[in-house]
Amino acid sequence: MDLTFMVVLVIALALFFDFTNGFHDTANAMATPIATGAIKPKTAVALAAILNLVGAFLSTEVAKTISGGIINESGPNGIAITPVMIFAGLMGAVLWNLFTWLLGLPSSSSHALFGGLIGAAIVGTWSFGAVNFMVVLSKVIFPALLAPAVAGLVAYVCTKMAYAITRRSDPDSGDKRTQKRAGFRHGQVFSSSLVALAHGTNDAQKTMGVITLVLIASQLQEPGTGPHIWVIAACALAIAGGTYAGGWRIIRTLGSGLTDVKPAQGFAAETSTAAAILASSHLGFALSTTHVASGSVIGSGLGRRGSTVRWGAIGKISLGWLFTLPAAAVVGGLAALIIRTGTVGVVIVAVLGLGAISTMFILSQRETVDHTNAISDVDAVGEALHIPSKKERDRLAARARAAEKLAEKAARRAAETAVIRARAQAALDQADTAVLKAMTKAAAGGSPKSGKGKKQTAKKGK
Numbered sequence: 001m002d003l004t005f006m007v008v009l010v011i012a013l014a015l016f017f018d019f020t021n022g023f024h025d026t027a028n029a030m031a032t033p034i035a036t037g038a039i040k041p042k043t044a045v046a047l048a049a050i051l052n053l054v055g056a057f058l059s060t061e062v063a064k065t066i067s068g069g070i071i072n073e074s075g076p077n078g079i080a081i082t083p084v085m086i087f088a089g090l091m092g093a094v095l096w097n098l099f100t101w102l103l104g105l106p107s108s109s110s111h112a113l114f115g116g117l118i119g120a121a122i123v124g125t126w127s128f129g130a131v132n133f134m135v136v137l138s139k140v141i142f143p144a145l146l147a148p149a150v151a152g153l154v155a156y157v158c159t160k161m162a163y164a165i166t167r168r169s170d171p172d173s174g175d176k177r178t179q180k181r182a183g184f185r186h187g188q189v190f191s192s193s194l195v196a197l198a199h200g201t202n203d204a205q206k207t208m209g210v211i212t213l214v215l216i217a218s219q220l221q222e223p224g225t226g227p228h229i230w231v232i233a234a235c236a237l238a239i240a241g242g243t244y245a246g247g248w249r250i251i252r253t254l255g256s257g258l259t260d261v262k263p264a265q266g267f268a269a270e271t272s273t274a275a276a277i278l279a280s281s282h283l284g285f286a287l288s289t290t291h292v293a294s295g296s297v298i299g300s301g302l303g304r305r306g307s308t309v310r311w312g313a314i315g316k317i318s319l320g321w322l323f324t325l326p327a328a329a330v331v332g333g334l335a336a337l338i339i340r341t342g343t344v345g346v347v348i349v350a351v352l353g354l355g356a357i358s359t360m361f362i363l364s365q366r367e368t369v370d371h372t373n374a375i376s377d378v379d380a381v382g383e384a385l386h387i388p389s390k391k392e393r394d395r396l397a398a399r400a401r402a403a404e405k406l407a408e409k410a411a412r413r414a415a416e417t418a419v420i421r422a423r424a425q426a427a428l429d430q431a432d433t434a435v436l437k438a439m440t441k442a443a444a445g446g447s448p449k450s451g452k453g454k455k456q457t458a459k460k461g462k
Helices: 005-036 040-054 060-069 082-102 107-126 135-165 181-217 229-245 248-257 264-283 291-304 310-339 345-363 390-461
Strands: none
Touching: 005 040, 005 082, 005 107, 005 181, 005 229, 005 390, 040 229, 040 390, 060 107, 060 135, 082 107, 082 181, 082 310, 082 345, 107 135, 107 310, 135 264, 135 291, 135 310, 181 229, 181 291, 229 264, 310 345
């Protein structure tokens, strides 16, 4: 197959992956502010699209990690990774992204890409030497484990501080006053925008790195160089377009699971997420924004009194993350195995991939999900936290007060009834005593009168 055509095909598929990355990860930035009512759904995704576009131009360190770190551009006998292998890896990443999108699962697009490339490189070269596993560990695996924990800890501390600073109480009695934290809802506009900017900075660079890798593997660019400006612009536009498409299925999963997260928590979680991603992008760490955002939400939930973490749901999401990289690697490896047959293999992979993509889009039309129904009231799938809202707490407190009043009222009635019975019994006892006395007196006074009458009768007889 003509090398130029293959390069164009790979670049087109890479940009399509970038598009799926955009609508797959929109929820990381916008699910929480949409759920709390801070931003309207369509406005949220439009804002995220613009900031993803801007963020893509801020750094290229992650792109350099992918293009010159994870996969070897050359081996001892020449080129170790070829455009057809990159095509196979991208196919694995795209298919896994669309599959999880169809199911509404918040998986990692980044790990899908890494898995697809690693699987395709190993099978395509029949050698583990095509992959720099030390770079994978230091730049991908370790950050994937540490970044969510760090972001969660920062979110926990920030949430504690937010509630401590805004706590209001009466200076005389010490009673709690109505807490006024509505300002955090406005702050979420800023914090979610910062997450969208960070997402563009980190995730758009991964596609830039892939395109740069294919250009280097085709000897159209010098090894060790960064992405060209046209690559940066194309990737920025692709991820922004995907973000504007919305990814409403995943927003519904995350948004419904986070509907009880209050603005103060959302602000703390989003700020922590953005800080972690931006710092990692500067250091060249290829993070998953899904992992970091989830870690921040869990940390903010633990930082608020009265919240409960549903570890079972978190475990299910974690299993999805765990299987993303190996699953994409298997698909990428299978595609590379077919491609080893030559041009016919490339055609077969392209046809099968296009068929799978079309099938998943057709299946998605059976249940349309858009901005009108993306956030449902109750959806237990993917729910990680349940934090009682103020209305729920007030309602529970009102019920408790009502029950307490009913109990006090019943106790008073019981006491009053007991007093009345005691008085009635005392009155009855007094009446019985009075009657007995009267009867006794009557009996004692009637006997003498009866004897005197007999004597008088006797006298009259004489």
